[in-house]
Amino acid sequence: MKLSVKECCQTLSRRLGYKVQRVRRGDHYIPHKMLAAQTGEDAPYYTEYATRWPIFAPWVGHPDFLALYQESAALTLGDPERGYLLISLARYAQYLPGDFAECGVYRGGSALWLCKILQETSKTLYLFDSFQGLSKPDPQYDPYFREGQMAAPAAAVQQLLRAFPFVTLREGWLPETFLGLESKRYAFAHIDVDLYKPTLDCCIYFYPRLTPGGILLFDEYGFPSTHGEKAAVDEYFADKPERPIAMITGQAMVIKVPSQRA
Numbered sequence: 001m002k003l004s005v006k007e008c009c010q011t012l013s014r015r016l017g018y019k020v021q022r023v024r025r026g027d028h029y030i031p032h033k034m035l036a037a038q039t040g041e042d043a044p045y046y047t048e049y050a051t052r053w054p055i056f057a058p059w060v061g062h063p064d065f066l067a068l069y070q071e072s073a074a075l076t077l078g079d080p081e082r083g084y085l086l087i088s089l090a091r092y093a094q095y096l097p098g099d100f101a102e103c104g105v106y107r108g109g110s111a112l113w114l115c116k117i118l119q120e121t122s123k124t125l126y127l128f129d130s131f132q133g134l135s136k137p138d139p140q141y142d143p144y145f146r147e148g149q150m151a152a153p154a155a156a157v158q159q160l161l162r163a164f165p166f167v168t169l170r171e172g173w174l175p176e177t178f179l180g181l182e183s184k185r186y187a188f189a190h191i192d193v194d195l196y197k198p199t200l201d202c203c204i205y206f207y208p209r210l211t212p213g214g215i216l217l218f219d220e221y222g223f224p225s226t227h228g229e230k231a232a233v234d235e236y237f238a239d240k241p242e243r244p245i246a247m248i249t250g251q252a253m254v255i256k257v258p259s260q261r262a
């Protein structure tokens with residue numbers, strides 16, 4: 001068998017105990033100096049991470065995953081890894097008491113996954129978005145964002161999700177759009193608003209209304225460019241029993257514990 005130069009190099013390096021891999025520098029890449037300014041003393045713990053061994057990674061294109069993922073892929077800003085976790089955690093939470101919510105809907109891609117998962121349930125899916133893009137970023141926490149970024153038409157999302165009557169679209173600015181929903185209980189909330197202030201508003205609203213075992217999933221907790229999201233989550237959970245679980249995808253989740261230790 002004839003090996004290409006690339007394969008020869010890969011084989012040789014593997015025999016020597018190394019793995020050569022091209023580092024992807026996507027939208028979230030920021031130079032080290034900016035990273036240090038944004039993340040402070042945690043800067044050494046921000047890293048471009050790859051697994052050491054081959055692992056089962058259905059998000060790279062396994063048919064089971066693609067069946068649900070593919071239709072939404074072009075409508076979401078997330079990547080397959082984050083999509084996989086969102087889908088998997090939502091599949092779990094559908095069995096808990098309480099409704100579902102997403103804050104930060106954009107073009108409706110991630111909401112469409114949630115709709116498909118909830119089809120067989122009696123839950124409501126609340127979708128919260130200004131549809132005018134981001135609110136005013138906090139200069140300290142959100143220096144990489146502009147007001148109005150990621151605006152998307154609400155009508156297009158309504159059209160996309162028209163087959164799912166259990167969807168309630170709450171168009172407008174957070175936290176005002178939570179008004180009137182004080183008595184609700186939630187099994188799952190996907191929080192994807194990127195900025196410090198609305199992320200904190202989401203924690204304040206959802207955490208007390210989350211069923212034990214329920215999940216808050218924060219989409220961009222681990223990315224230095226969205227450090228405001230992490231700052232808000234860490235601030236809110238500093239005096240709570242739950243610690244946000246940072247994940248290899250850059251997301252973090254909080255699983256609500258029962259009020260008493262067992």
Ligand SMILES: C[S@@+](CC[C@H](N)C(=O)[O-])C[C@H]1O[C@@H](n2cnc3c(N)ncnc32)[C@H](O)[C@@H]1O
Pocket residue numbers: 075076077078103104105106107108109110111128129130131132133134135149150151152172173174175192193194195198
């Ligand atoms: C990253 S996008 C959401 C992406 C979407 N979940 C997906 O995966 O495709 C962030 C969204 O948050 C919304 N947003 C940001 N700040 C907001 C606020 N204060 N009130 C309401 N919506 C807000 C923006 O309009 C935008 O659609």
